[in-house]
Amino acid sequence: MSERLGVGDAFPDIAMTAPDGGTVKASDFAGKKLVVFFYPKDDTPGCTTENKDFSDLFGDFQASGIAVLGVSKDPPKKHVKFAEKHGLVAPLASDAEAGGVSDALGIWTEKSMYGRTYMGMERTTYLVDEAGKIARIWNKVKVKGHAEEVLAAARG
Numbered sequence: 169m170s171e172r173l174g175v176g177d178a179f180p181d182i183a184m185t186a187p188d189g190g191t192v193k194a195s196d197f198a199g200k201k202l203v204v205f206f207y208p209k210d211d212t213p214g215c216t217t218e219n220k221d222f223s224d225l226f227g228d229f230q231a232s233g234i235a236v237l238g239v240s241k242d243p244p245k246k247h248v249k250f251a252e253k254h255g256l257v258a259p260l261a262s263d264a265e266a267g268g269v270s271d272a273l274g275i276w277t278e279k280s281m282y283g284r285t286y287m288g289m290e291r292t293t294y295l296v297d298e299a300g301k302i303a304r305i306w307n308k309v310k311v312k313g314h315a316e317e318v319l320a321a322a323r324g
Contacts, residue, residue, distance in 0.1 A: 171274055172273065172274035172275070173272070173273050173274065173302060174302065174305070175302050175303065175304065175305060176301060176302065177301065177302050178300055178301055178302075179194045179202075179204070179294060179296045179300055179301065179302050180194065180269050180272035180273060181193050181194050181195045181300070182267075182268055182269045182272060184239060184261035184262055184263045184268065184269060185243075185244050185261060185262040185264065186244065186259070186260075186261055186262075187244045187245075187247040187248045187251065187260055187261075187262075188244070189244060192237065192259070192261045194296060194300055195300065197235045197237075197296070198298070198299075198300060199298050200233050200234065200235055200298060201233065201234045201235070201295065201296065201297060201298060201303075201322050202234070202235045202236075202237065202295075202296040203222075203229065203234060203235070203236045203237070203293065203294070203295055203296075203318055203322055204236075204237045204238075204239060204269075204293070204294045204296065205218065205222060205236075205237075205238050205239070205291075205292075205293040205294075205309075205318070206239045206240065206263075206270055206273075206275055206289055206290070206291065206292045206293070206294075207219070207238060207239070207240050207289060207291050208240060208288055208289045208291060209240060209241075209242060209289075210240060210242045210246050210247060210249075210250035211246075211250050211253070214291070214311050215240070216250075216254055217311050217312075218238075218291070218309070218311045218314065218315070219238055219250070219254065219256050219258065219260075220254055220256065221311070221314065221315035221316075222236055222238060222258040222315045223254075223255070223256045223257045223258045224315070225315050225316065225319050226257045226258045228319055229258075229319060229322070232319070232322065232323050234319075234322045234323070236258045236259065237258075237259050237260070237261055238256075238258050238259070238260045238261070239260070239261050239262075239263050239269065239270070240260075240262070240263070240289060241262065241263055241264050241270070241276075241289060242262060242264075243262055243264060244262050247260040247261075247262060270289060273292070273294070275289060275290040275292045276288075276289060276290075277290050290307070290308065291308065291309040291311075292305065292306065292307055292308070292309060293305070293306040293309055293314070293318055294306075295318065295321060295322050304321055306318065
């Protein structure tokens with residue numbers, strides 16, 4: 169497990185897979201603010217709510233010149249089904265490769281539930297500035313009201 173990156177560090181410019189099979193990385197958004205929200209799994213209650221909230225505010229982010237990207241380890245085909253099922257418009261990416269962005273950030277981490285340990289995504293959101301540096305981090309995100317808080321901070 170790698171050391172966590174912090175505010176002021178460069179956001180890792182590692183390619184992830186877009187639902188259409190292409191790639192997406194932080195440098196694709198150079199010159200504009202970027203919100204990257206990492207979530208554990210498509211189609212689970214908290215993750216669905218978080219994605220719907222960011223999708224509901226997607227127009228507001230765009231109008232403010234702020235790009236948004238939701239990321240999990242789910243494969244691109246699952247992202248497509250997830251987005252279609254819930255009418256999601258905020259773009260998604262798959263960070264499935266070992267040594268990917270979530271590994272570089274230190275948020276693909278050991279978790280524990282019901283006495284079982286496993287590797288999982290820690291729900292974390294990053295605000296990346298126009299120069300590609302981490303401007304703010306929300307760790308262990310609580311979903312309710314989160315997208316609104318991120319939008320307000322990104323506009324600030």
